[in-house]
Amino acid sequence: MPCCSAAWQAQCMGKRKAVGSAWAKAWQRSVNVMTRQAMGAGARVVKQSLRPANQRAKAKTRPPPGLGDWLSGAVAGPGGVRRYRVFRPYGIQPGERLALLVMLHGCGQDAHSFAASTRMNVVAARERFLVLYPEQDRLYNLHSCWNWFDTDSGRAYAEAALIMQAVDQACWLHPGDPTRVAIAGLSSGASMAALVATRYPARFKAVVMHSGIPPGVAHSGLSALGAMHGRPSPRPRLKSVVVLDRPPLMVIQGLADRVVVASNGHAAVQQWAQAADARAIAPRTVQRGQRYPMTVTDFKAQRSTVATLVEVGPLGHAWSGGAAKQAFSDARGPDASRMAWAFAARQFDSPVVYFANKLLSI
Secondary structure (H helix, E strand, C coil), X not given: CCCCCHHHHHHHHHHHHHHHHHHHHHHHHHXXXXXXXXXXXXXXXXXXXXXXXXXXXXXXXXXXXXXXXXXXXXXXXXXXXXXXXXXXXXXXXXXXXXXXXXXXXXXXXXXXXXXXXXXXXHHHHHHCCEEEEECCCCCCCCCCCCCCCCCCCCHHHHHHHHHHHHHHHHHHHCCEEEEEEEEEEECHHHHHHHHHHHHCHHHCCEEEEECCCCCCCCCCHHHHHHHHCCCCCCCCCCCCCCCCCECCEEEEEECCCCCCCCHHHHHHHHHHHHXXXXXXXXXXXXXXXXXXXXXXXXXXXXXXXEEEEEEECCCCCCEEXXXXXXXXXXXXXXXXXXXXXXXXXXXXXXXXCCECCCCCCC
């Protein structure tokens, strides 16, 4: 075979190197493209998986609906530390003091979600009152429930004391009128609201329980579960403990509630009624527009309303008339926020009337 010249061999080698280099560059470009595509797809999957959490976090940075200031604070005591939020409507004048409504959220909620669900800040902006939202911490209850039932250990009373500290701070800082304070709550918040009102009755003009359990029917987590299903604790009341007077009560209860059954609403108003020798007057049925109908029963002692029971037929375990697409909220029910404020406002405008309590323990 003829021998190739050195120049020809060098030329061939140069061509092979050029081809090899071009192929290597093309291959690297393909690898880079595939890597970017794979990383992009992975990033999109991660981003999509994080989107709900990011949306929730972003939503929490925005104040709930209502024209006013959304302020934060905290209290500390033997029961630990609890944060709270205060809604303060715009335009408070120097020297002006506004009525205060305390709102206690239920299990699985916090101050922000409860305010968004109930839209109480919208009512407060229109009617000009302060709203205080104490907040349970998961450190003290994994489900963010108020420990209203834990009276044996004293935890329930310690939490009640912290709520009262928050009330005092709100009245001092924002400024609230300490003579016009009412308290309301949903589920475990309703039960805690009733407990606080019976522990500090002179501090409140009204109490509103929405889907809650009356004081004294549970003393532990197990007995609380029984009470929720209409089986109160068989433990007898301690006759050595005297509970002071109670402010007027409104109970809002869904008859389709499978979490806190409707018998608890009856038990709560009966507690208040028996303590004041009050009698039920004829119930009335009310329906506004296309909302669920409700049956309203007042319990009166002489001419004063001791308790009001509002039963909403199709309502489950949810804030009646709350914002749509919010947890524990049913927009089809009558507006519980407006009812709660109207009930409280009537007590603010009335002479101070407390009802002597004959029940001897909680």
